[in-house]
Amino acid sequence: MRNPQLNGHGELQHLLTIEGLPRDILLSILDTAAPFTEVAEREVKKIPLLRGKSVFNLFFENSTRTRTTFEIAAKRLSADVINLNINTSSTAKGESLLDTVDNLAAMHADMFVVRHASSGAPFLIAEHLARTGRDHIHVVNAGDGRHAHPTQGLLDMYTVRHYKKDFSNLVVAVVGDVLHSRVARSEIHALTTLGVPEVRVIAPKTLLPTEVERLGVRVFHDLKEGLKGVDVVMMLRLQNERMQGALLPSRQEYFKEFGLTQEKLDLAKPDAIVLHPGPMNRGVEIDSAVADGGRAVILPQVTFGIAVRMAVMSMLAGH
Ligand code: CP
DSSP: OOOTTBOTTSOBSOBOOSTTOOHHHHHHHHHHHHHHHHHHTTSSOOOOTTTTOEEEEEESSOOSHHHHHHHHHHHHTTOEEEEEOGGGSGGGGTOOHHHHHHHHHTTTOSEEEEEESSTTHHHHHHHHHHHTTOTTSEEEEEEETTTBOHHHHHHHHHHHHHHHSOSTTOEEEEESOOTTOHHHHHHHHHHHHTTOSEEEEEOOGGGSOTTGGGGSOEEESOHHHHHTTOSEEEEOOOOGGGOOSOOSSOHHHHHHHHOBOHHHHTTSOTTOEEEOOSOOOBTTTBOHHHHTSTTBOHHHHHHHHHHHHHHHHHHHTTO
């Protein structure tokens, strides 16, 4: 069966998840992003790769970094960007997701960037467009439920490669609420596809999916043990809004056991870097001294996100 994210020539048609994407496509996105960092950093103002194209940002869930960097990326590629305000759109009157999509497609959309609280919503849109003969419209998943956040996974890989140069000799730890995290799933699929030899997950048992080992990771339930000898620490936000029932004794207890402090970070390699996708819960999963310290690359991640999103959109548009 053909990968629904690739067209008949094996090129990127939609970006819905990193799972199942070939390594050469991931590397091609990272390579394409590299020259765009000059545009992201304003050394070059705009390039015309998406001139005449309309990109619709459909964010059914809150966002600061992803929505804004997609908008910046699309504008730097010279696209027209339409940000649908979901709270004041007809979704609030009960219009279905696919009816909204049909109406926006009738306005000659070229690309939908979709964030939705329901896992699978971007897949549903892509399938609907294919079924109705409009698969020239591209769909980018900007985070769906607890399933996937592929551009976050890719910008994290860009950040790791920027600082560590090579994936083939790294030990990477993903720390925290893996169970509810779409970022964790995208990061793990990207790291294993790109050939990182040891990917660790470090979390309490209640915050790990069952059979997480099947994703190709080593499991640790002790942060100090899991951080030993690590090159890259990828922190996760405690996803309070997706938790049902009491999975943790308290936020204070969580910080004591799984919060990243300088003392615990000192167990990793001396040149280890710390990533966090944001938004951060300071004093819950990460101490401010680490978040603002010399090993954190959290704000560079955001800037690289512009270049990576430019790369994805320009590749989808056939460049
Ligand atoms: N990392 C991330 O998705 O952040 P936002 O929710 O602010 O977009």
